[in-house]
Amino acid sequence: MAIVSRGFRGRARDEDVALPPGQYLTEDFPVLSAGPTPRVPTDRWEFTVTTEVGVKHTWQWQDLLELPHEKPKVDLHCVTKWSKLGTSWQGVSLDVLLEDVETAADYALVHSYGGYTTNLPLEDLLDGQAWIVHRYDGEDLTPEHGGPARLLVPHLYLWKSAKWVRGIKLLLEDEPGFWETIGYHEYGDPWREQRYQGD
Amino acid sequence: MTTHLDGNALAGPLRELFAVDITTATAQCSGCGRGGTVATLHVYASAPGLVARCPGCEDVVLRVVRTPDSAWLDLRGTVSLRIPLAE
Numbered sequence: 001m002a003i004v005s006r007g008f009r010g011r012a013r014d015e016d017v018a019l020p021p022g023q024y025l026t027e028d029f030p031v032l033s034a035g036p037t038p039r040v041p042t043d044r045w046e047f048t049v050t051t052e053v054g055v056k057h058t059w060q061w062q063d064l065l066e067l068p069h070e071k072p073k074v075d076l077h078c079v080t081k082w083s084k085l086g087t088s089w090q091g092v093s094l095d096v097l098l099e100d101v102e103t104a105a106d107y108a109l110v111h112s113y114g115g116y117t118t119n120l121p122l123e124d125l126l127d128g129q130a131w132i133v134h135r136y137d138g139e140d141l142t143p144e145h146g147g148p149a150r151l152l153v154p155h156l157y158l159w160k161s162a163k164w165v166r167g168i169k170l171l172l173e174d175e176p177g178f179w180e181t182i183g184y185h186e187y188g189d190p191w192r193e194q195r196y197q198g199d
Numbered sequence: 200m201t202t203h204l205d206g207n208a209l210a211g212p213l214r215e216l217f218a219v220d221i222t223t224a225t226a227q228c229s230g231c232g233r234g235g236t237v238a239t240l241h242v243y244a245s246a247p248g249l250v251a252r253c254p255g256c257e258d259v260v261l262r263v264v265r266t267p268d269s270a271w272l273d274l275r276g277t278v279s280l281r282i283p284l285a286e
Contacts, residue, residue, distance in 0.1 A: 030245075031245065032245050032247070033243060033245060034248075034250040035243055035250060035252060035257065035259070036203075036252075036257055080247055179247055179248070179264075182248060182262050182264045182271045183248070183264040183269065183271035184264070196266040196267070197266075
């Protein structure tokens, strides 16, 4: 009964806003997770970019806080079909983090505390399209939503915005991540409804 | 708070794929070697697929994704599945 009610109400609202195909609007913030929620204290948190030749660039929590910050306000689209519009975040652009990284890589494999991975083209992390965020809606990001810090790549389905982000490996060849190895689309553009392999 | 279900949550989705009730099978975790019935696995279902983890080490033992025209089954975290059969 609840599912029927939600869908009916969602269709009425969805007519007023532009949503990617197959998505419905939600006002709450569903928590999806493929495992136990990692609890990573900020004094032990670090973020590492590893290039294709093995050069590592590492930031501790304080390093991250001292970098120039942005406040992206973006729409989220989950492959499980909910969309949440106008979400407010605070964090550091990947353009800043990757500015001094020398690489010839075309691909990135993002990895998280807890073992999650996801892949995407490196160009999708650049040009103001992606951030490492640590605040949501004016508050510190909670562990349930990926705190202390998560990747935010809002132009792709939300599984690409890895929670509990720990690092990014830059690769010459594409390497599929956790969901991409088991049926989900390698790119995941919600506006082209790229949910599954072959879409 | 992320919560998990027990392995009985896999009964329906796997009934589509196996000729037997797989929840009574014994799965050995490739992470820690622990053996236990599929019904005792920790299943995370609030996700784009079902992710079953070892109750001992929390490594992924089994994953299932249902797309519109296929079922995807990943058993890389399973050393073996011992399936009881009638003599």
